[in-house]
Amino acid sequence: MEYQKIKGKRHYIYDDIDEFYDDHPNEVLIENWRDGKQDDWVWSDDKRIVQLLKVSTIKHPQDRKNYKWSKGWLRTIVGTFLIRDNTVMDTDFDKHPNRYTFSTKIKHTSARVKERENLTKNERIFSVNVAGGMGAVKSYMEAYEETNPDKARKKAIVLLKQERIMQEVERSVLEVSKTLGLDHEYVLRKLKLLADHSEDDNIILQSTKEIGKIIGTTGVTVKQKEVGVFGVFQGFSPEQLENIERQKLGDGNTNRQIDVGSDD
Numbered sequence: 001m002e003y004q005k006i007k008g009k010r011h012y013i014y015d016d017i018d019e020f021y022d023d024h025p026n027e028v029l030i031e032n033w034r035d036g037k038q039d040d041w042v043w044s045d046d047k048r049i050v051q052l053l054k055v056s057t058i059k060h061p062q063d064r065k066n067y068k069w070s071k072g073w074l075r076t077i078v079g080t081f082l083i084r085d086n087t088v089m090d091t092d093f094d095k096h097p098n099r100y101t102f103s104t105k106i107k108h109t110s111a112r113v114k115e116r117e118n119l120t121k122n123e124r125i126f127s128v129n130v131a132g133g134m135g136a137v138k139s140y141m142e143a144y145e146e147t148n149p150d151k152a153r154k155k156a157i158v159l160l161k162q163e164r165i166m167q168e169v170e171r172s173v174l175e176v177s178k179t180l181g182l183d184h185e186y187v188l189r190k191l192k193l194l195a196d197h198s199e200d201d202n203i204i205l206q207s208t209k210e211i212g213k214i215i216g217t218t219g220v221t222v223k224q225k226e227v228g229v230f231g232v233f234q235g236f237s238p239e240q241l242e243n244i245e246r247q248k249l250g251d252g253n254t255n256r257q258i259d260v261g262s263d264d
Contacts, residue, residue: 001013001014012051028041029041030042033074037052037055038052038053050077051076051077053076054075056073056074058145071083071084076089076099078096079096080100118164122144123143123164127168128168131170136153140152188214191210195208
């Protein structure tokens with residue numbers, strides 16, 4: 001008999017049936033683990049007795065064809081297994097470095113998320129949801145059928161740190177923006193209109209500050225990509241700004257200049 005703990009609670013694996021009944025005299029032992037339900041005790045394929053801690057009849061997201069024909073999945077103290085006729089459900093801890101994944105190699109599921117290069121089906125759904133303004137937590141819960149908001153929040157944070165996810169979000173945002181006629185030129189024109197013609201000095205000041213931030217004239221060079229709502233514009237270098245100013249002088253541009261002043 002051996003055990004491992006989850007949140008301080010011991011979960012045992014029994015080698016001997018008499019030993020099992022000594023601890024659980026009223027339990028019914030399920031012969032075929034595929035027929036077990038959550039909290040049932042079952043025989044594993046390596047002839048040991050283990051409890052099913054979680055059983056789900058919801059199919060695994062079909063981003064891998066090997067999962068397509070499963071009847072669901074289950075988890076024991078050892079690992080997570082697909083409910084299929086050809087699945088071997090063992091109790092060897094050495095073969096399952098992480099009980100929360102089907103993989104027998106990955107110790108931390110976050111490593112798989114970070115190392116993956118291509119989007120999975122659920123990651124694409126999550127990205128589109130975020131781009132649509134659904135919010136990261138709700139986007140994750142819908143894409144992954146997650147019911148725990150705290151868990152969804154933690155997982156969403158990890159996803160939003162991945163470049164492939166942000167690229168997909170940005171691509172979706174730009175596509176939607178283009179269909180609405182919204183681009184960087186539109187934003188600049190609107191801000192310039194406010195700065196030039198507003199009767200409210202505060203609006204003029206704030207609009208001019210925003211323009212300055214965008215084109216890099218307020219001492220901060222914007223280095224973010226042109227990615228819609230996630231970064232406004234790619235900044236100009238000091239040399240580019242100097243050339244622009246020279247061109248304006250050479251063209252005899254006498255437009256009134258606004259002194260932005262400090263941020264105070």
